[in-house]
Amino acid sequence: ITLMRLDDALREGRSIYATILATAVNNDGRRKVGYAAPSVDGPLAGIEEALAVAGVEPRAIGYVEAHGTGTPFGDSIEVHALTQAFRRQTDEVGFCVLGANKPNLGHTDAASGVISLIKAACSLRAGELAPLANFRTPHPLLELESSPFRVNTKLTPWPRDGEPRHALVNCLA
Numbered sequence: 001i002t003l004m005r006l007d008d009a010l011r012e013g014r015s016i017y018a019t020i021l022a023t024a025v026n027n028d029g030r031r032k033v034g035y036a037a038p039s040v041d042g043p044l045a046g047i048e049e050a051l052a053v054a055g056v057e058p059r060a061i062g063y064v065e066a067h068g069t070g071t072p073f074g075d076s077i078e079v080h081a082l083t084q085a086f087r088r089q090t091d092e093v094g095f096c097v098l099g100a101n102k103p104n105l106g107h108t109d110a111a112s113g114v115i116s117l118i119k120a121a122c123s124l125r126a127g128e129l130a131p132l133a134n135f136r137t138p139h140p141l142l143e144l145e146s147s148p149f150r151v152n153t154k155l156t157p158w159p160r161d162g163e164p165r166h167a168l169v170n171c172l173a
Contacts, residue, residue: 018121018167022053038074043081043172050168051085058086060166061096062158063129064149065116067172068100070107076141078172079149086148097156098149099123103133113171120167127165129156 002014009016026049028042051058064082069075079098086096101108101115108115123129131152138144138151158165 017125021056021166022050024049024053038077038172040077040081040084043078043170044084047081047085047168047170048088054166056166057089058148059090059092059095060163061086061168062165063097063099063120063123063167065120065123065167065169066098066100067112067116067170068102069172070102072139072141074172075139076143078170079142079144079147082149082168082170083143083147090148092148093146094144094148094150096148096150097129097158098144098151099130099132103135104130113169116169116171120169123158124165124167127158127160129158131155 004014006016006019008014024046026042026046028039028045031041032039051061066075066078066082069078082098099119101112101119105115119130129152131154135151135153144150
């Protein structure tokens with residue numbers, strides 16, 4: 001996979017797996033106890049900005065590739081930020097698949113963002129959503145049962161239903 005401008009890819013006749021509509025970066029470090037201390041506010045602001053710049057409503061997002069810290073505290077902060085961002089426009093439950101690379105690949109450190117981007121692009125192209133390895137039941141702190149999210153336990157088709165498919169990649173640093 002090569003990351004390039006859409007106009008260049010079209011001109012060169014390249015296969016296009018996905019188009020990036022927006023990016024956003026945020027850190028609420030100076031509003032917290034410490035720069036790296038986790039909170040919902042920073043990720044929430046970044047997610048909301050990306051959705052606004054992309055012009056995509058949360059209900060149109062079929063897949064979120066999350067950072068997935070692998071810890072109940074870190075994962076609950078990420079899921080709560082995503083849930084709050086989505087809740088600004090919809091109260092629907094379980095319509096969006098939540099995935100993460102860490103259970104499938106282990107800790108990928110600085111490469112986690114690009115790996116997540118590649119995974120989301122491949123999912124968009126294939127029209128399928130991968131399962132989360134070794135997933136059995138969600139940690140109660142995630143509160144998935146009342147969130148917009150669900151987790152796949154098997155490879156699942158991702159149909160277009162007449163609309164473009166949209167994925168959101170969320171990386172925490």
